[in-house]
Amino acid sequence: MLGHSVMAPEGVQALQVLTVMLGAPLVSGAISHVEGRLQGRRGPRILQPYYDIAKLFRKETVVTEESSWVFLIGPVIAFGCYLIVPLLIPVLTTYGLPLGYMGDILGGGFVLALGGFAVAIAGTDSGAPYAQLGSSRAMTFGALIEPTILFVVFAVAIITSTDLPYALAATVRSSSAEMVGPSHVLAAAAFFLVVLADTGRIPVETHSGTLEFGMIDEARTLEHSGPPLALLTWGAAMKQLILYTILINVFVAPWGLAASGNPAAVALAVPSLLGKAVALGLVFAVIDNLFSKLRLFKITEFIAAAFLLAVLAVFLFFAGGG
Amino acid sequence: MHSAPTTYAGVADVIAVLVLLTEFAMLRAPLLRSQVRLYMFQSLVVTALAVVVAATRHIDELYVLALLSFALKVVLVPNLVLRLLRDADVDLAGSSVLGVASMTLIAIGVSAFGFFAVGSLHVHSTALPTTALAVAAAVVLVAFVLIILRSDVVSQAIGFFSLENGISVASLVVAAGMPVVVEVAFLFDLLVAVVVFGVIMRVHHGRTKTLSTDELDRLKG
Numbered sequence: 001m002l003g004h005s006v007m008a009p010e011g012v013q014a015l016q017v018l019t020v021m022l023g024a025p026l027v028s029g030a031i032s033h034v035e036g037r038l039q040g041r042r043g044p045r046i047l048q049p050y051y052d053i054a055k056l057f058r059k060e061t062v063v064t065e066e067s068s069w070v071f072l073i074g075p076v077i078a079f080g081c082y083l084i085v086p087l088l089i090p091v092l093t094t095y096g097l098p099l100g101y102m103g104d105i106l107g108g109g110f111v112l113a114l115g116g117f118a119v120a121i122a123g124t125d126s127g128a129p130y131a132q133l134g135s136s137r138a139m140t141f142g143a144l145i146e147p148t149i150l151f152v153v154f155a156v157a158i159i160t161s162t163d164l165p166y167a168l169a170a171t172v173r174s175s176s177a178e179m180v181g182p183s184h185v186l187a188a189a190a191f192f193l194v195v196l197a198d199t200g201r202i203p204v205e206t207h208s209g210t211l212e213f214g215m216i217d218e219a220r221t222l223e224h225s226g227p228p229l230a231l232l233t234w235g236a237a238m239k240q241l242i243l244y245t246i247l248i249n250v251f252v253a254p255w256g257l258a259a260s261g262n263p264a265a266v267a268l269a270v271p272s273l274l275g276k277a278v279a280l281g282l283v284f285a286v287i288d289n290l291f292s293k294l295r296l297f298k299i300t301e302f303i304a305a306a307f308l309l310a311v312l313a314v315f316l317f318f319a320g321g322g
Numbered sequence: 323m324h325s326a327p328t329t330y331a332g333v334a335d336v337i338a339v340l341v342l343l344t345e346f347a348m349l350r351a352p353l354l355r356s357q358v359r360l361y362m363f364q365s366l367v368v369t370a371l372a373v374v375v376a377a378t379r380h381i382d383e384l385y386v387l388a389l390l391s392f393a394l395k396v397v398l399v400p401n402l403v404l405r406l407l408r409d410a411d412v413d414l415a416g417s418s419v420l421g422v423a424s425m426t427l428i429a430i431g432v433s434a435f436g437f438f439a440v441g442s443l444h445v446h447s448t449a450l451p452t453t454a455l456a457v458a459a460a461v462v463l464v465a466f467v468l469i470i471l472r473s474d475v476v477s478q479a480i481g482f483f484s485l486e487n488g489i490s491v492a493s494l495v496v497a498a499g500m501p502v503v504v505e506v507a508f509l510f511d512l513l514v515a516v517v518v519f520g521v522i523m524r525v526h527h528g529r530t531k532t533l534s535t536d537e538l539d540r541l542k543g
Contacts, residue, residue: 181332181335182332182336182338182339182453185336185339186339300421300422300423301350301422301423301426303423304422304423304427305350305426307426307430308343308346308426308430311430311434312339312342312343312433315433315434315437315460316335316339316437316453316456316457318437318438318441319437319438319440319441319452319453319456319457
């Protein structure tokens with residue numbers, strides 16, 4: 001019976017959001033489990049992030065006297081932003097869904113940036129020095145990494161003559177030559193570094209550390225508690241899965257996606273995405289264990305390297321090597 | 323084994339880009355030893371490019387060239403420089419005039435010039451996609467940036483040697499069937515350069531007890 005029916009595009013689109021929302025803690029849990037194993041520990045349970053979030057939702061919210069409503073609304077806005085982005089990117093399907101053409105890659109980037117801004121301003125509003133330091137740093141490095149993202153988008157745009165993420169994924173799927181094209185390889189590598197920086201991974205930040213001086217993203221949420229902290233933790237996991245999804249389904253391996261509204265194909269696309277995301281997460285976990293954190297003022301070198309890759313991708317295209 | 327031309331072009335371009343990226347890595351490598359190792363890697367990549375061109379285009383002389391360039395540029399030259407460094411035994415960290423991010427930005431600007439200058443020449447080659455030529459020009463220009471911005475003898479020598487790597491890539495693009503004698507003459511040039519730079523390093527180190535050229539600002543000895 002199922003094989004003959006076709007899911008409504010709106011339904012698939014809702015499923016994209018649900019996949020990212022409900023799958024994100026699983027991916028985070030799998031990564032920290034493997035990380036623990038790589039470090040010779042048993043590591044937390046794979047489902048641990050779900051228990052953490054559930055626990056935080058049951059806790060009370062503590063707000064300092066200095067804080068205003070911004071402190072409480074920030075996590076909600078950020079969470080909302082991370083719910084919107086999966087509408088715009090190819091999470092489960094190869095074809096564009098009704099709301100998929102609402103915004104291009106830049107649009108998705110803006111919504112992600114708005115989420116980051118909401119978290120940062122909520123951290124600033126707490127009045128606590130470490131949260132403010134984290135917000136300030138996150139914004140500074142966010143601004144520095146922005147040119148790289150722009151050049152990656154330029155590279156994508158000139159390869160496909162459009163900046164819709166669906167179009168690039170289709171171009172990559174169309175031929176193996178596209179996969180080894182230098183512009184594409186460089187843009188993908190640059191975006192890989194961007195994901196590394198944006199998810200707060202090791203060359204930039206120790207994501208599981210407790211030392212405030214080295215923190216960037218982590219420090220922003222130090223003052224939050226209860227349900228807002230649950231939203232922030234959940235949102236961070238979703239942002240991570242969203243960035244992984246863009247890297248996987250747009251740049252590196254846009255396979256295993258549903259080509260039609262066939263429920264079986266769509267149902268298969270969900271574990272396929274989560275599996276690919278966990279595999280990518282393993283790469284990040286290995287990188288976490290191989291390298292040490294950069295000194296704060298050396299992060300510009302890391303960003304310069306990412307920028308170099310993205311700029312070369314654009315140059316190469318103009319030199320005829322697209 | 324003959325792969326599809328587009329995939330071949332892509333692979334060749336990626337190899338050429340690797341050469342350029344190593345050049346950029348040399349620019350930021352803080353330790354002189356790591357710079358020499360990067361040169362070793364870059365030469366290996368150039369050798370691989372020669373082998374790829376030889377295999378795909380059936381130009382047998384290129385195998386000889388690849389063998390020679392492997393022996394010279396991957397084994398002999400880096401080991402000579404490393405031995406010189408071991409004898410010198412001072413300031414293993416190179417010095418640079420600017421910060422890494424600024425150097426990278428300058429080098430990006432310079433390589434952009436190389437890319438677009440070559441792009442406007444409309445050179446066509448049967449052996450390699452001409453993108454590799456643009457990349458080679460960028461390699462040469464970034465090597466100049468390396469020589470200018472780093473103020474130690476080793477970086478300048480390595481910059482000069484890697485400049486030769488850039489020219490090798492260019493010669494593979496423009497004239498894959500160039501008589502092997504000419505190619506060998508290039509390699510011989512490199513050998514002469516190694517001897518010259520070796521003497522410079524020794525004399526410089528003997529006089530100033532350092533490898534930094536910052537010391538060369540006094541006229542009397």
